[in-house]
Amino acid sequence: MTRKKRIEYLIVTLCVLFTGFLIYGLVASIQPLINDDKLASFLLFGCIGGFGFSMILSTIILTVNFFAKRKLVFKIIAAILWPITFACAVYAGFFCYIPYQIYNIVKIIKDKPISDIDENA
Numbered sequence: 001m002t003r004k005k006r007i008e009y010l011i012v013t014l015c016v017l018f019t020g021f022l023i024y025g026l027v028a029s030i031q032p033l034i035n036d037d038k039l040a041s042f043l044l045f046g047c048i049g050g051f052g053f054s055m056i057l058s059t060i061i062l063t064v065n066f067f068a069k070r071k072l073v074f075k076i077i078a079a080i081l082w083p084i085t086f087a088c089a090v091y092a093g094f095f096c097y098i099p100y101q102i103y104n105i106v107k108i109i110k111d112k113p114i115s116d117i118d119e120n121a
Contacts (some may be wrong), residue, residue, distance in 0.1 A: 001065070003111050006104050011102070014072060017054035024049025051097070058094025058100070 001009070025046025032041040067075060078085040 003108060003113070004112075006108050008078040008102055008118035009058075010101070012061075013054050016057050018052075021046040021050030055089050055093055055097045058097055059089055062093065062100075063089045064114065 028045030029042040031036040032038045033086040034040040034044060067078070070078075
């Protein structure tokens, strides 16, 4: 992925995380479910909604990019075995979401354009 694509990916997934957090948190705080505590309900369900939707979006983006680089034979086999393909994509998206976000941020910082490095020197 290029630096520009990494930045776009990071911005999109963080926007979905933030909006999902707000929407689910606000809905959960209307009628709190955790010991009648609005703040606890807001934070818990906000995290669940925000991370959940952001993970789903991340999974879709990474899976589409993965399959775009493969040959037709691989795509046909993946389509025939779609339950396994779907399960692999979901598990990879779920377990790799936070590590990939950290890797992505490190890679963005590390791969600064040369013009940015010269200005700071």
